[in-house]
């Protein structure tokens with residue numbers, strides 16, 4: 001197979017590209033480095049089957065030759081990024097998805113959308129199954145990401161219905177691991193960096209809001225299986241093990257082997273109170289479920305964070 005992965009210089013895109021290469025497929029990575037990093041491409045660049053194109057996917061997309069898959073992963077993904085880049089986020093979810101779908105259609109390729117648990121907004125149903133329609137504030141600051149992804153899903157299904165395009169929609173829940181940006185503002189990167197610097201750990205609100213955290217290797221396995229499957233309806237991919245932010249703070253302290261102070265700060269607007277995937281569909285249709293537990297995943301991520309922090313600051 002020969003696949004295009006947009007957002008290939010990002011956290012998930014680079015791991016996914018690596019997986020396709022490991023399976024012997026050719027990968028064209030595309031990215032404009034809006035939130036990604038060239039460093040993430042280093043492990044891929046020596047592979048003859050990897051080719052990189054620096055391009056904004058909201059612009060006209062052209063690729064010579066056959067393409068069997070278009071995996072659209074380009075988008076700012078962490079709240080800190082999409083709050084800072086609201087228009088780029090809306091554009092990559094709308095125009096970028098349109099361009100990526102157009103390319104897939106022109107090439108007769110399978111299309112996969114990296115959607116998100118944020119399509120459920122601040123959910124009133126818990127855990128969230130795929131048929132839950134969500135609770136999103138379209139005009140709140142987070143609406144730029146949530147609505148962009150909801151539009152992207154709608155457009156994907158329109159191409160499926162009108163043009164019979166072969167599509168996959170992955171609703172990705174919080175994922176973590178090596179190659180996350182140290183300053184991406186996500187709770188796991190924040191905690192690991194703060195813990196390596198000796199604390200304190202910043203907890204927003206009371207810390208009783210919950211999240212589910214999926215280790216990147218598990219996520220990539222789920223994404224790969226979904227891409228190869230024949231499932232066209234959206235599929236939740238994430239780890240259903242639910243932790244409060246306070247529990248996460250405790251686990252991080254265990255992993256780094258030190259007790260740290262906790263500093264409480266005000267909860268951001270529209271921050272979801274609960275977040276947990278119902279992965280029955282993925283279990284049934286993809287025979288997939290996460291295998292890496294939180295403590296293990298954090299231990300596997302720590303060396304990367306330590307090394308990046310040392311490179312950045314000499315700490």
Ligand SMILES: NC(=O)c1ccc[n+]([C@@H]2O[C@H](COP(=O)([O-])OP(=O)(O)OC[C@H]3O[C@@H](n4cnc5c(N)ncnc54)[C@H](O)[C@@H]3O)[C@@H](O)[C@H]2O)c1
Nearest residue numbers: 007009010011012032033034035036056057074075077175
């Ligand atoms: N990481 C998660 O926990 C998570 C959760 C849910 C959904 N997702 C989705 O998965 C995808 C990847 O997320 P990530 O965590 O790897 O984020 P990331 O920011 O690390 O990667 C996104 C990549 O997209 C690129 N990009 C953004 N706009 C672009 C444009 N217009 N043209 C070309 N490239 C562009 C960025 O430069 C970056 O390299 C996103 O679509 C995101 O919405 C991720």
